[in-house]
Amino acid sequence: MSSKAEQTAASLGWGHRFINAAMRTVYFGRVPVLDVGGKPAARNESADRDDSSSDSTTRSPPRPRPRLIISSHRNGAIDGHQVLAAFPRVQFLISIQLIRSWFLRLFIAGIPVVRPKDVERYNLDPASVASPVEAGTAHLRRGGDLGIFPEASSEWGHRPQHYKSGAARIACTLIEEGIDLEVIPVGLFYSTPDRFRSRAEVVRGKSITIPHRNGQDRSVWEAEVASAMGSALDEVSVNCPDEETFERIQAKALDVARHTSGGAATFARAFLDLQRESTTAAADGAPAAASPAVTVLRWVGLALMWLFAPVLGAAAIAGSRADGRNTVTFFRLLGSFAAVMVWVPVLIVAAFFWPLVIGIGIVSAVCGWLLLGLRRFRL
Numbered sequence: 480m481s482s483k484a485e486q487t488a489a490s491l492g493w494g495h496r497f498i499n500a501a502m503r504t505v506y507f508g509r510v511p512v513l514d515v516g517g518k519p520a521a522r523n524e525s526a527d528r529d530d531s532s533s534d535s536t537t538r539s540p541p542r543p544r545p546r547l548i549i550s551s552h553r554n555g556a557i558d559g560h561q562v563l564a565a566f567p568r569v570q571f572l573i574s575i576q577l578i579r580s581w582f583l584r585l586f587i588a589g590i591p592v593v594r595p596k597d598v599e600r601y602n603l604d605p606a607s608v609a610s611p612v613e614a615g616t617a618h619l620r621r622g623g624d625l626g627i628f629p630e631a632s633s634e635w636g637h638r639p640q641h642y643k644s645g646a647a648r649i650a651c652t653l654i655e656e657g658i659d660l661e662v663i664p665v666g667l668f669y670s671t672p673d674r675f676r677s678r679a680e681v682v683r684g685k686s687i688t689i690p691h692r693n694g695q696d697r698s699v700w701e702a703e704v705a706s707a708m709g710s711a712l713d714e715v716s717v718n719c720p721d722e723e724t725f726e727r728i729q730a731k732a733l734d735v736a737r738h739t740s741g742g743a744a745t746f747a748r749a750f751l752d753l754q755r756e757s758t759t760a761a762a763d764g765a766p767a768a769a770s771p772a773v774t775v776l777r778w779v780g781l782a783l784m785w786l787f788a789p790v791l792g793a794a795a796i797a798g799s800r801a802d803g804r805n806t807v808t809f810f811r812l813l814g815s816f817a818a819v820m821v822w823v824p825v826l827i828v829a830a831f832f833w834p835l836v837i838g839i840g841i842v843s844a845v846c847g848w849l850l851l852g853l854r855r856f857r858l
Contacts, residue, residue: 496567498586502812503560507679508852510564513747515715516663516685543622545658547615549646549708550665551639551716552628554672555806556587561667562626565681569624572611572645576600586816590614590625615649619660625649629712635672635805637725638718647705650689651697662687662708666715668747670733670858673798673807676780676851677858678736680747684715719754728753737855773856783847786826786840793818 503510548569550562559571573589592611618625627649629642646662653660663686670678690707692700719725728750735749784791797814801807830837851857 492588495586495588496563499560499563500567502586502816503557503564503679505848506675506808506812508676510561510679510681511747512565512681512683514683515751516683544661545619545622545653546624546661546663547619547646547650548624548626548663548665549629549712550626551667551712552630552633553635553667553717553805554669555633555809557808557812558628558633558667559587559589559626561679561681562665565665565683566624566626569626570618571626571628572615582817583813590618611645612648612652615645616652619649619653620656620658629708633805635803637720637722639713639716642705642709642712644701644705646708647701650708651701651704654689660689662689664708664711664715666712666717666747666751668717668750670729670736670746673801673804674858675794675811676848678733678746682715682747682751684711687711715751717750717754733858737857740854773858776853776856777851777858780847780851783850784844786837786844787822789822790815790818 546566546569548562548566550558552558554561556577559573562569562571571589572592573587575591575593577587578584578589578591592614615625615627627646629646630640631643632640634640650660650662664684666682666684668678668680668682687707690700690703695703717725719728731753732746732750736746739745739749781791794811794815798807798811801810826837
């Protein structure tokens with residue numbers, strides 16, 4: 480396989496990248512990426528050449544450096560959309576349950592893995608699909624970006640769940656093979672995870688320095704690597720001592736984001752700054768309730784989107800079926816995506832008969848969408 484073909488095989492397809500970008504932008508708006516790790520190195524820079532002794536026509540292009548992206552897991556399957564904002568070509572290890580239907584495969588793609596509960600739920604043979612470690616290492620060997628959520632499942636809480644060891648096992652395997660692997664921690668932040676047009680932001684941390692093995696037993700070394708990964712991920716993620724502190728920091732960070740002009744990812748930056756301070760100081764005051772002006776403006780914004788009422792209605796119905804706050808957005812996107820597939824063709828046909836009405840409706844919807852995203856009033 481040629482280098483170009485390998486890189487293509489190791490990347491998420493353009494169709495899924497487009498659909499994911501459209502869905503997260505419509506629901507949340509632009510997703511800012513805050514890089515707290517400094518400027519990343521270019522992935523495809525050519526090696527320095529000695530012009531007197533090299534022939535560029537006989538040299539193979541350099542292979543891209545593989546990157547293992549380990550991310551916090553806060554808001555269900557929608558978290559992958561946010562990681563894609565920072566790493567557009569990243570592939571994920573995903574549960575096979577997410578790609579068992581043709582509908583989900585329209586906007587979800589990844590490297591399938593079979594979890595123990597998937598075996599029981601779908602009566603599957605786990606031997607029919609590569610293990611997560613084998614699938615992940617194979618993808619990284621091709622020079623791709625691999626995304627992993629070490630918590631394995633999402634939960635809207637005040638701190639991360641227990642980190643699994645799969646990412647460390649993958650990293651150790653590749654390092655033993657002599658592969659130059661970059662490991663990057665990513666934190667995901669949502670001001671209100673289950674509300675339309677709330678804030679979603681990504682924090683990209685500094686590349687992790689992997690501890691040397693130094694002759695240690697593989698299990699001991701792997702535990703050290705897992706510990707280094709967990710510590711780095713905690714630095715860029717929600718990691719509060721208790722639920723009360725989390726709620727207060729969350730509310731205060733949102734207030735800072737509403738009243739600070741300019742700059743990217745102000746909510747995430749404010750949250751991390753408050754979290755690093757003394758918990759007593761950071762937690763001073765009670766969470767502020769949404770003002771009446773915010774509530775009124777949201778209803779006005781939604782009313783202006785009257786042309787897409789069937790889509791909004793389908794999203795609301797689907798969201799009500801969610802089994803937790805961390806899955807509401809995903810269910811809403813499922814419902815709205817299905818409704819769009821039906822309603823947009825209807826609008827296209829209607830535009831031939833009532834072009835003025837459809838045109839006014841589209842302009843009104845755009846105005847409503849922009850109104851819901853105003854910095855001073857955005858949830």
